[in-house]
Amino acid sequence: MLALQRSRSSHFQSIPKLARHRLLSTLSEHANNTPSYLSRPGWNTIKHVARSVPTCVNLPDRGVLSVAGPGVGQFLDGLISGKMPGDGSRQHLYTVFLNAKGRILYDVFLYSNAKSETEPGYLIEYDSRPSEAQSLLQMLKRHLLRSKIRIRDVTEEYDVWALWNPNQLTYELGTEARTWECHPTGVIEPVFDEEMEVQWGSSRWGSQPGPIIDRRAIGFGQRVLTKRGNTAPSISSSFDEGTLDDYRVHRYLNGVPEGIEDMPPTHVFPANSSLDIMGALTFKKGCHVGQEHLSRARHVNELRRRLFPVIIHREGESVNDARSTPKPRFPPGIEVSSRSLHEAQPTAASRIKNQLVSNVHGVGLAMLRTEDVASCEDGKRVLEFESPVQEGGETVKWVVTPSKPSWWPDPRRGGVFVKNSAENIAVKSLDDLLLLQSLSQN
Numbered sequence: 325m326l327a328l329q330r331s332r333s334s335h336f337q338s339i340p341k342l343a344r345h346r347l348l349s350t351l352s353e354h355a356n357n358t359p360s361y362l363s364r365p366g367w368n369t370i371k372h373v374a375r376s377v378p379t380c381v382n383l384p385d386r387g388v389l390s391v392a393g394p395g396v397g398q399f400l401d402g403l404i405s406g407k408m409p410g411d412g413s414r415q416h417l418y419t420v421f422l423n424a425k426g427r428i429l430y431d432v433f434l435y436s437n438a439k440s441e442t443e444p445g446y447l448i449e450y451d452s453r454p455s456e457a458q459s460l461l462q463m464l465k466r467h468l469l470r471s472k473i474r475i476r477d478v479t480e481e482y483d484v485w486a487l488w489n490p491n492q493l494t495y496e497l498g499t500e501a502r503t504w505e506c507h508p509t510g511v512i513e514p515v516f517d518e519e520m521e522v523q524w525g526s527s528r529w530g531s532q533p534g535p536i537i538d539r540r541a542i543g544f545g546q547r548v549l550t551k552r553g554n555t556a557p558s559i560s561s562s563f564d565e566g567t568l569d570d571y572r573v574h575r576y577l578n579g580v581p582e583g584i585e586d587m588p589p590t591h592v593f594p595a596n597s598s599l600d601i602m603g604a605l606t607f608k609k610g611c612h613v614g615q616e617h618l619s620r621a622r623h624v625n626e627l628r629r630r631l632f633p634v635i636i637h638r639e640g641e642s643v644n645d646a647r648s649t650p651k652p653r654f655p656p657g658i659e660v661s662s663r664s665l666h667e668a669q670p671t672a673a674s675r676i677k678n679q680l681v682s683n684v685h686g687v688g689l690a691m692l693r694t695e696d697v698a699s700c701e702d703g704k705r706v707l708e709f710e711s712p713v714q715e716g717g718e719t720v721k722w723v724v725t726p727s728k729p730s731w732w733p734d735p736r737r738g739g740v741f742v743k744n745s746a747e748n749i750a751v752k753s754l755d756d757l758l759l760l761q762s763l764s765q766n
Contacts, residue, residue: 374573378489378563380556381571385583386484387452388549389461390437392445393473400434400446403467403613405594407606414438414532418540420594420604421460426617428587428594429457431604433547436532447549449484451583456590485557486538486571488545502542504733510627510694511595512733514603528603540602541578542731569684576687579633579729585656585682586631586689594618596691598631601732628676632697632726634690636683639708639721651686652711660709660724662696678707680724690724697726 391400401408406419417434435447450460458466464475503515516528530537535557536547548557556565579598581587587597594605607622609615636651660678678696681689692707699705707724 374490374577375564375566375570376490378487379566379570379574380485380487380563381566381568382556383484383486383568383571385451385453386449387460387477387479388482388484389448389450389464390445390476390478391448391464391473392437392439392443393471394444395471396444396446396473399467399471399473401609401612403464404432405605405612405615405618407609409436409527413527415527416529416531416536418529418536418538418602418604420599421463422594422613422618423457423590424613426593427590428592428597428599429463429589430460431582431587431599432460433529433536435536435549438532447478447482449547449549452479453584455584455588481552482549483552483554485548485550486545486574487535487548487557487563488538488543488574489563502731506733507622509622509625510630511600511607511622513600513605513607516603540580540604541729544578544580545574572682572684573687576633576682576684576689577727577729579631579689579732581631581681581689592691595622595627596629596631627694629678629691629693630697631681631689632692632728634680634683634688634692634707635725635727636680636686636688636722637725639723641723651683654680654683654688654711654722656680656682658709660690660692660707662693662699663706663708664699665704665706678724680709687727690726692724692726697728700726 397408397410403421404419405422406417409415409417414436416436418432419434420431421429423429430450433449435449437445437447439445448460452460457463461475461477468475505513505515507513528537529539530546538544538547550557556563575582580602581597581599594600599605605618607619636654658680660680662678676693678693679691681691683689690707696705696707700707707726709722709724711720711722
């Protein structure tokens with residue numbers, strides 16, 4: 325233990341003093357038992373719907389495909405936007421299938437399911453509900469050609485569970501502060517330290533036979549497959565079983581879209597859905613379906629819209645005062661208008677629209693112009709829509725307030741920041757944080 329502490333101390337000492345202070349500031353947010361969104365504006369609005377206890381939720385709309393055989397890694401690598409782990413690594417992965425135009429088809433979790441080092445395989449978890457896209461099973465079989473890979477639907481054999489603990493004080497991989505690379509186009513990439521993952525004996529998304537570490541958001545939780553008909557996962561014995569709406573609120577507060585409700589297949593680009601922030605995209609890999617459009621998003625096209633978490637409240641009602649007012653569930657696709665709070669003349673309509681994507685209990689996800697969100701944060705504009713629901717014969721006007729997760733990077737900073745600090749340290753305990761505090765004084 326002492327040798328490990330000396331090793332970490334030496335590693336910390338090698339970090340520039342300014343970087344230590346920056347990292348300490350970032351980590352201090354996590355050094356208490358309070359979820360990061362508790363301190364955000366509007367928390368009083370939604371605290372009555374967000375669960376504050378360890379929770380597990382069964383996800384019945386998720387399908388599971390088994391893909392196995394020689395060359396399965398190479399086969400999948402040509403179809404997904406993420407980078408497949410090396411053969412024999414038994415690492416899990418979160419990524420996305422794109423069409424040839426670079427639009428989302430399926431966001432998926434890949435669970436390593438290797439029988440041995442010579443028998444690689446994966447279980448693909450995805451939203452199996454019908455959509456405009458070809459079924460994932462048919463799409464994969466269409467690309468098989470003469471490959472000896474075996475693909476079959478095993479949905480009836482598995483249950484999918486999401487688990488999270490908003491009060492957990494741990495610093496395992498997945499809850500640490502992060503390093504970000506912000507590009508001039510607006511694309512944001514998390515910079516993961518693969519060497520540190522190896523040093524800690526873990527991997528970015530977890531590895532077989534363990535659960536998936538859900539790194540779509542910091543400290544977001546875990547993903548587990550269990551045999552169909554079994555009770556909740558054994559690791560969740562101290563967790564309460566929640567509802568799908570509990571899981572939706574958890575996702576919305578963290579800005580995490582999932583499935584066809586939040587990302588209609590063939591209609592949206594991955595960076596617009598914030599999949600870049602969630603680590604689902606690899607911009608530097610070789611040829612794969614949709615690569616040209618993905619590369620253009622990183623280097624050429626300006627990212628004008630992004631999926632943001634939002635709080636929905638009545639006009640004239642303060643975000644912090646709208647405590648427990650019941651909120652209807654609004655249909656997806658409602659257009660959200662942007663109104664200046666200072667200009668007498670109305671702003672010319674933009675070709676790029678703001679839209680409410682999904683919502684429940686007054687929180688949701690909305691596809692918003694990044695410039696409008698910046699203006700809202702500066703107190704210059706307000707986002708609003710009129711509800712199709714009639715109350716007392718009058719149409720109700722609702723305000724949509726963006727509420728970004730506290731750990732989201734600011735793309736206006738540009739470049740790489742928190743460099744050589746957060747990911748390189750991978751703080752795993754409160755002792756590490758205290759050690760870093762002492763070093764920051766030097």
